[in-house]
Amino acid sequence: MAKKSKNTENIEEVVESLNPVEVPVAEETVKAETDGSVVSAKDSTLDQTVSAVKTDAAIFNRQGVDVDIVKERKKQKILHISKNVFVYAFLTVCAVLAFLPFYWMIISSVKTEMEFREPNPTFFPHTFKWKNYAAVLTQTSSSTSGSFWQILINTLTVGLISTSIGVIVTIVTAYALAKMNFKGKNLLFGLMMATMMIPGEMYTITNYLTISSWHWNNSFTVLILPFLVSVYYVYLLRNNFMQIPNSLYQAAKVDGLSDMGYLVKVMVPLTAPTLISITLLKFIGTWNSYIWPRLVNSPNWQMITNWVTRGFVDRGGELYGGFYSPSEPLNTLKMAAVCMVSLPLFILFICCRKYIMHGVSKSGTKG
Amino acid sequence: MADKKEKPEVGEVKKEEVAEKKPASSAKTATTKSTAAKPAAKTAASKSTAAKSATKTTESKSAEKKPTAAKPAAKTTATAKSAAKPAAKTTAAKSMAAKPAAKTTAAKSTAAKPAAKSVTKSSAKKPAAAKPDEVKPVAEPEIVEEIKPVAQPETVEEVKPVAETPAPEAIVPDTVQPEQPVLPVTEVKEEPAKQTIMQKTAGAFKTAGAKTKAACVSAASTVKGWFVKGKPVEATVSEGDVNAEMKTVLSGSNLSTKERIIRFCRSQTGWLFVLPAVVLMCIFTLYPIFNAFIRAFMENYMPTNKAHPFDGWGFENFVRVLKGDTGMGGANFWQCLLNTFIVTIISVPLSILIALLIAVALSSIKAVRKAYQTILFLPYLTNALAMGAVFATFFQIIGTKSNTETIGMVNNFLGWFGISPIDWLNPNMHAWGSGTVKVYWASYLVAIIYDVWAGLPFKILILFSALQSVNKQYYDAAKIDGASRSKVLWKITAPMISPMLSYLFITGIMGGMKSYSSIVGLFGEQMGRDFNMGTVVGYIYQYIDKGQTGYAFAGSLLLFVIIMIITAISNYVSKKRVTYT
Incomplete structure (x- = not known):
């Protein structure tokens, strides 16, 4: 009941704040109103309710309300401020926790290894060792991994080609599924949707066997072709295309535009934000691919995430003068490598934040 | 008019x-x-x-x-x-x-x-x-x-x-x-x-x-x-009509048959548009599915031996995998399944809950919202391997606590409370149970923390947009009717965002059962001393590396069946609880 009275009090307050003239109302009439609306006078079992309502009515009394309004307003203000403080504090804590690994990654990459291994980890390095980056960049290719530049070229090539061709194929496929009528269209679309549910690992083994039998190992085509078409993006783009009204198509037909011309000149500009999002997400997906390159390619042909998993050692003692043995993986070097792998994606994010977030929320996938 | x-x-x-x-x-x-x-x-x-x-x-x-x-x-x-x-x-x-x-x-x-x-x-x-x-x-x-x-x-x-x-x-x-x-x-x-x-x-x-x-x-x-229905009526030709042939x-x-065929082919130009996608999908998606189903039942499949590629048709692959003894060393299927299952079933609801709280908090402030959204979205862009390595440094123990060795930040933090250091990344050290299948609770915690952190931005984004898309009129009507805040939360907000919640839950579980890169990033390629902490996908890849594709196919089929069951259960539950407008 107390809660109820509070709510009704708030509404009363609001109404009164709107009403500039305060008319004094007799206590009895107010009581009579509330009695009549809440409970019947003859019902004896609800006496408790009646008495509670009577206390409410007492509060509704003009004199009581004047004092309580000011108190109520103060209380509401305090509640509002404390709510805001609490929310901001919570969000700040979450943001700090979300950002902490990045911060740790960046400062660890410029620490010395000794400082990294101190018993009490420091949050700001005493000394900056920029040579970590040089050491990581100049690591030559070994049996388990290629050199950084080779791997970078691999990744960029595969990323650009896969993204461009993949987006074109996606556009054309989605357009055909959305606007054109051909026999078996629904069956094809249903089949594509069904493959979304199946875990990718079921394809991987057979694809590996297929590719081995075709001798596509150690090349770029094997990294590009199998994953050119992503059904998620076809589905997303098809939905976007279906939202464009048919009358545009008919007007274009009247002007003598072919199907392909309509696609290029009308549809693509209209759905440009979604297309940009798909492009970005595809590129991020190829950048992050790990399993497939490890399976089918030798270390020189692998991608940048494969390169990160190698152990970085201090060869020849150039960093620490032989303090660490040549086979001991150094954590700071690994952090420097991780920094370099993550850096391009950050730059991409800063430039195109809006499109990436828009694409993620629409497509609902990670690519 | x-x-x-x-x-x-x-x-x-x-x-x-x-x-x-x-x-x-x-x-x-x-x-x-x-x-x-x-x-x-x-x-x-x-x-x-x-x-x-x-x-x-x-x-x-x-x-x-x-x-x-x-x-x-x-x-x-x-x-x-x-x-x-x-x-x-x-x-x-x-x-x-x-x-x-x-x-x-x-x-x-x-x-x-x-x-x-x-x-x-x-x-x-x-x-x-x-x-x-x-x-x-x-x-x-x-x-x-x-x-x-x-x-x-x-x-x-x-x-x-x-x-x-x-x-x-x-x-x-x-x-x-x-x-x-x-x-x-x-x-x-x-x-x-x-x-x-x-x-x-x-x-x-x-x-x-x-x-x-x-x-x-x-x-x-x-x-x-x-x-x-019936024979199409031929158009009548009036006299003196110039273009009667038309x-x-x-x-x-x-029409002659040839003309019919030409006309039909012309109407199917859509197939030309979808041709590249269809060809690629047939080779790399549809054929592998059939192949997986067939090969899983071939016993002792050896593609190199052309004369006698497989012994016969039978369930031996499945029996060996489910017994946990494939005679090749390596992971135990049940261990991997338990790992995957526990990590997924804890991290997904926890992640959704935290994301919901953050989304609610974000939607109630107006001032610095975009900055918070940007910072909270950062974990999405990271690579599982890269950030796994960073998380590993939090938990890593290098030697003992002395002047030149560290026991990791988390252990230091726990040391303030007087808890002795825990070797997080070594599964065998802290385990419940003593059979072949153990519960590595310390390593599970590490994996759960990483999964929650990495899955958060995506869920925050989706839930935030779901919260924003609830019609404001419902809230106004609730205010007029004098509903309390908990009532508004449970009767209005929760049903309106329940489609998104169920979607996140289903995709989260499906993705969690397929996790592999995060475990490799955290625990290294060996996944914690001889694949103790492996996942089902890790099990599959391990057998691919060993060349025993039969067990890999069997494992992947089992994974598929498990995911189907979980998805079916989730669908059934969501049909009852989710309100679609």
């Missing part, structure tokens, strides 16, 4: 302009008719292909004639308009070559729609320029016509014949067409010289009424023809 009655002159003037505007704004095939259409419109008795403008003028004038309410008038306009299309169709069919006729018919009828729309705008503009106070009554009837959905299916239907005819044949109608409108116009021209204006209008009304009736009848018979080709029942 009542206003229209008062000013018939404006209506007439407007109709002339309408008649002008319509051919002018439609396709170039119709431009040749515009000059013919003008005098035709004036007399309003033409039988030319500007019959549409004629029916339009006549129908609105007939509406003036009958002072009924706007609705029946709109109905006649709509039916007359829809009738104009089959009327135009049949009239064109009677007189033209087959393909150019189809194109012009479609072009005209498709021109009718954009023409109607442009007419609305032009007629709305023109009277506004001429007499500003008559915009409203003039614009109304056309707008009413537009809204009527009756006309819609016709245009969709006519897209098909347009798709059939290739573009180069567009030249033909331009040359052939002008013949047709010339003939009837010459007939009509003789009349107006001898009649008074009153007689002209009376005659116009009569012919308009007759035309409307004829159009309605032909429309009705066309609609009837859609539903009445009709027989159009009716479609006497």
Whole structure:
């Protein structure tokens, strides 16, 4: 009941704040109103309710309300401020926790290894060792991994080609599924949707066997072709295309535009934000691919995430003068490598934040 | 419509302009008719292909004639308009070559729609320029016509014949067409010289009424023809008709087989568009699925041994995998399954809960929201391997706590509470149970923390947009009804975002069961000392590396079945609990 009275009090307050003239109302009439609306006078079992309502009515009394309004307003203000403080504090804590690994990654990459291994980890390095980056960049290719530049070229090539061709194929496929009528269209679309549910690992083994039998190992085509078409993006783009009204198509037909011309000149500009999002997400997906390159390619042909998993050692003692043995993986070097792998994606994010977030929320996938 | 009655002159003037505007704004095939259409419109008795403008003028004038309410008038306009299309169709069919006729018919009828729309705008503009106070009554009837959905299916239907005819044949109608409108116009021209204006209008009304009736009848018979099965009626050839051959080709029942095939192939151009995707999918997606199903049942599959690739068909692969003893060393299937299952079932709901709290907090502040959103979205872009390595450094123990060795940040933090250091990344050190299948709770915690952190931005984004998309009217209604905050939360907010919650839950579980990169990033390629901490996917890849593809196929099939079961359960639960608007 107390809660109820509070709510009704708030509404009363609001109404009164709107009403500039305060008319004094007799206590009895107010009581009579509330009695009549809440409970019947003859019902004896609800006496408790009646008495509670009577206390409410007492509060509704003009004199009581004047004092309580000011108190109520103060209380509401305090509640509002404390709510805001609490929310901001919570969000700040979450943001700090979300950002902490990045911060740790960046400062660890410029620490010395000794400082990294101190018993009490420091949050700001005493000394900056920029040579970590040089050491990581100049690591030559070994049996388990290629050199950084080779791997970078691999990744960029595969990323650009896969993204461009993949987006074109996606556009054309989605357009055909959305606007054109051909026999078996629904069956094809249903089949594509069904493959979304199946875990990718079921394809991987057979694809590996297929590719081995075709001798596509150690090349770029094997990294590009199998994953050119992503059904998620076809589905997303098809939905976007279906939202464009048919009358545009008919007007274009009247002007003598072919199907392909309509696609290029009308549809693509209209759905440009979604297309940009798909492009970005595809590129991020190829950048992050790990399993497939490890399976089918030798270390020189692998991608940048494969390169990160190698152990970085201090060869020849150039960093620490032989303090660490040549086979001991150094954590700071690994952090420097991780920094370099993550850096391009950050730059991409800063430039195109809006499109990436828009694409993620629409497509609902990670690519 | 009542206003229209008062000013018939404006209506007439407007109709002339309408008649002008319509051919002018439609396709170039119709431009040749515009000059013919003008005098035709004036007399309003033409039988030319500007019959549409004629029916339009006549129908609105007939509406003036009958002072009924706007609705029946709109109905006649709509039916007359829809009738104009089959009327135009049949009239064109009677007189033209087959393909150019189809194109012009479609072009005209498709021109009718954009023409109607442009007419609305032009007629709305023109009277506004001429007499500003008559915009409203003039614009109304056309707008009413537009809204009527009756006309819609016709245009969709006519897209098909347009798709059939290739573009180069567009030249033909331009040359052939002008013949047709010339003939009837010459007939009509003789009349107006001898009649008074009153007689002209009376005659116009009569012919308009007759035309409307004829159009309605032909429309009705066309609609009837859609539903009445039977041999298609051949178009009758009237005497003296110049292009008699065209009709027989159009009716479609006497095409040769070759022409039928050509026509069918032309209509399936969509397949050309999807060809690359279909080919790639067949090779890399559909074939592997069948292959996986078949190969999983081949025992002792050895592709290198061409003579005797496999022993026989049987369940031995599955039996060996499920027993946990494949005789090859390596992970235990049940251990991997337990790892995956526990990590997923804890991290996904926890992640959704935290994401919901953060989304609610984000939607209740306005000031610095974008900055918070950006920072909270950062974990999405990271690579599982890279960030796994970073998380590993939090938990890593290098040696013992001394001057040159560290025990990791988390252990230091726990040391403040007096808890002895825990070797997080070594699963065997802290485990419950003592059989072959143990519960590595310390390592599970590490994996859960990483999964929650990495899955957060995506969920925050989706839940935030779901919260924003709840209709504000519900909250206003709740305020008016005096609902408390918990009631608002449980009765309004939760049902409205429940579709998104269920989607996140299902995809989260499906993704969690397939996790692999995060475990490799955290625990290294060996996944914690001889694949103790492996996942089901890690199990599959381990056997691929060893070359025993039979067990890998069996494992992947088992994974597929498990994911299907979990998805089916989630679907069933969500059907009961989720409210879809």
